[in-house]
Amino acid sequence: VISPYDNVTTFMHEGASGGGKSEMLQHINREPDGQVLIGENLVTGERRLINIPLFCSFNPVTDDMALCHPSFQQGNGKLVVLDAENGWFIRVDSVLEYGSDPSLEKLTIHPKRPLLFLNINTLPGSTALIWNHIEDAPGKRCPNPRVIVPRDIVPNVVNKPVTVDVRSFGVRTPVCSKENPSYGIIGLFHILPPALAWLWRLVAPRGHANPSIVGGEGMASEGVGSYWPFATGKRVRHANLLLEQIIQTPRTIYTLVPNQHIGVWKVGFKPQMLMREYLTRRGSAKLRSDQYQPARCPLLGYELNYLTIEGSKIPTRFLQVHRQIEVGTDGYDEGAKILYNFFKKQLQPFLTDELSPVGRKIIDACLSGASVEEYNDVLPINYQYSFLTVKEIEEGVNGY
Incomplete structure (x- = not known):
């Protein structure tokens, strides 16, 4: 992604x-007056x-499958990836009209x-329009319309390995309010310590109204790394590999970002697009120490106290969901309990003898209700200008 000031930042x-993997390649749409809609309050209509x-402008690298083969890695503290597909399987359920x-x-x-x-409604010989979704029932659009696009016809596509600066993790969130609390308590985006980033990749929640999943209620996991449906072997082996990858790339920034809803606000995929705009503009500059603080729910890492993009301030209610009067601390805390229960259920199967000592310490910390700083103590969020090996980390754990 290239900012108006020529900063270049690579997101995975x-x-x-x-x-929101495919949607990360979408451009932000403007309103008729040129403004950008953050969201709409579903209670008040504001x-x-x-x-x-x-x-920012951007050059796409991959749709939703990337390859990080060891031969690509440069040993510079960041992950190097290459597109793993020749064709992109793009969901267009969010494209509702011209x-x-x-x-x-x-x-x-x-x-x-x-x-x-x-799942696109068209006729032979006609032009297929990606907003003309077939209907599963009268008036009910199919939730999973797709188009397969060869990557070599995508404008400005990158055909070489790239070094990742930011690894963001998207979660599809429902509406959350005092009356109907849910896990929709994630702010516009959060900064995650590496240990928490690993945990989110273990539980990989499919989230609210997943268009790829028919049936089922509540949160469900897609499996370790979110690629588990395509993997072989044991989950714990993949968990260890992911943790080793995170330890070996200490210069990476990890974020957590919702889509669809922030509290009672309907936001679609704007959070990840605005995160993309903001972090690209910052480049390598660190956040100010007063700009973030531990989130009320430690599983969410650090929440932002303020955020300004090109002179426009993002209201605090989008950054800290408990500040929304329709949610409050009561609704937020109930949502946090839902998240904790989900994590505890999904993490239990990883507690085997094959799990690395570092991984066990992180999961034990989660199960005991650790603070954000305790996660940060296991794997520091700040790059220390040295590269710790898995063995060095494990020795630190055993000597703790």
């Missing part, structure tokens, strides 16, 4: 299906908009070669 957005004069995603619409209406459309 992860998460279960519905977590709409919150901001002004951003210039957006103008929802102009770039993808242009690419699919005037493709350089025939494309494969799935």
